[in-house]
Amino acid sequence: MSAEERTTGPLEYRTEAGRMSILGFWIFLGAEVVLFATLFATYAVLFGRTADAPHPAELFEPSMTLIMTFLLLTSSFTCGIAIHEMRRGNAKGLATWLIITLLLGLGFLGAEIYEFVHYVHEGATLPSSAYWSSFFVLAGTHGLHVTLGIGWATLLLIQLARRGLTNVTSRKFFIVSLYWHFLDVVWIFIFTGIYLIGMVI
Amino acid sequence: MANTKKRIPTQHVIGFLLSLVMTLVAAWAVIGSDLPKMWVIISILILALLQAGVQLFMFMHITEESSDGGHVPWNMMFHGFALAAILVAGSLFTMSFGFDHGDMDMDDGHKQEQHSEHSE
Numbered sequence: 001m002s003a004e005e006r007t008t009g010p011l012e013y014r015t016e017a018g019r020m021s022i023l024g025f026w027i028f029l030g031a032e033v034v035l036f037a038t039l040f041a042t043y044a045v046l047f048g049r050t051a052d053a054p055h056p057a058e059l060f061e062p063s064m065t066l067i068m069t070f071l072l073l074t075s076s077f078t079c080g081i082a083i084h085e086m087r088r089g090n091a092k093g094l095a096t097w098l099i100i101t102l103l104l105g106l107g108f109l110g111a112e113i114y115e116f117v118h119y120v121h122e123g124a125t126l127p128s129s130a131y132w133s134s135f136f137v138l139a140g141t142h143g144l145h146v147t148l149g150i151g152w153a154t155l156l157l158i159q160l161a162r163r164g165l166t167n168v169t170s171r172k173f174f175i176v177s178l179y180w181h182f183l184d185v186v187w188i189f190i191f192t193g194i195y196l197i198g199m200v201i
Numbered sequence: 202m203a204n205t206k207k208r209i210p211t212q213h214v215i216g217f218l219l220s221l222v223m224t225l226v227a228a229w230a231v232i233g234s235d236l237p238k239m240w241v242i243i244s245i246l247i248l249a250l251l252q253a254g255v256q257l258f259m260f261m262h263i264t265e266e267s268s269d270g271g272h273v274p275w276n277m278m279f280h281g282f283a284l285a286a287i288l289v290a291g292s293l294f295t296m297s298f299g300f301d302h303g304d305m306d307m308d309d310g311h312k313q314e315q316h317s318e319h320s321e
Binding site: 019036177178 | 210213216217220221224227228231232238241242245246248249252253256257259260261266267268273274277278280281282284285286288289291292293296297
């Protein structure tokens with residue numbers, strides 16, 4: 001399998017194993033799209049069924065949602081810069097930009113937790129109605145993914161400090177960057193499909 | 202990779218600015234504009250798809266040379282999104298379309314129509 005090891009191009013693509021891992025991760029992301037699609041479908045079907053709980057339009061605040069969106073969008077950008085630095089062979093730049101990315105991710109997570117607590121205080125809890133169940137499960141699954149991503153990237157940073165940039169570590173960083181960008185893709189649809197449309201209807 | 206040596210990742214900066222603009226336009230369409238609801242919903246969904254495209258093509262290097270032009274990534278994402286559209290539109294069609302579930306707040310047909318439109 002290791003027969004063709006390239007000598008040019010990004011480190012993460014040089015070995016067959018590296019290329020296969022990246023390909024496999026794209027297959028995983030395809031499955032993730034479908035996972036979130038089922039949650040979006042549930043949410044769409046249950047839209048408006050708030051029972052005695054508050055209506056989403058009463059609770060959604062444009063400012064809070066925009067702050068969360070910009071935090072995640074910027075973190076996706078800085079994550080892209082981190083990979084750009086990695087491909088220039090700059091391990092320090094990679095670490096710095098990735099840490100900025102994770103801090104922005106933590107900011108997003110904090111804002112989301114604050115938002116959820118606020119909703120619960122207003123009476124919109126997970127068991128309060130079909131609508132709010134689907135809302136918390138959809139937004140919460142995304143939040144869980146962000147949490148996992150932060151833990152995963154933190155472990156990789158420790159590995160980077162110990163082993164430096166190799167074919168293997170750069171492959172792992174490239175994959176975590178795909179994951180992180182993907183979280184922003186999902187968030188764009190949550191931002192549009194839940195928050196913006198929730199404020200229109 | 203031709204751009205490995207470049208100091209400033211131009212593509213990322215352009216993508217980031219595009220995303221910011223599209224987010225603000227979408228927010229404005231909802232909060233500030235007087236457009237009919239249906240137009241607002243259609244336009245923000247189109248903006249969302251464009252933004253997803255920015256992420257995939259400009260940030261995630263979906264079609265880069267090293268991954269054989271992105272044949273597999275492109276396939277995975279295309280089929281993932283096709284399934285997503287079928288799942289969401291199909292669920293709405295079977296579960297919501299043309300019915301009001303007897304909900305109190307779903308009493309006008311106009312509302313119901315937009316409801317089924319919004320997910321796509």
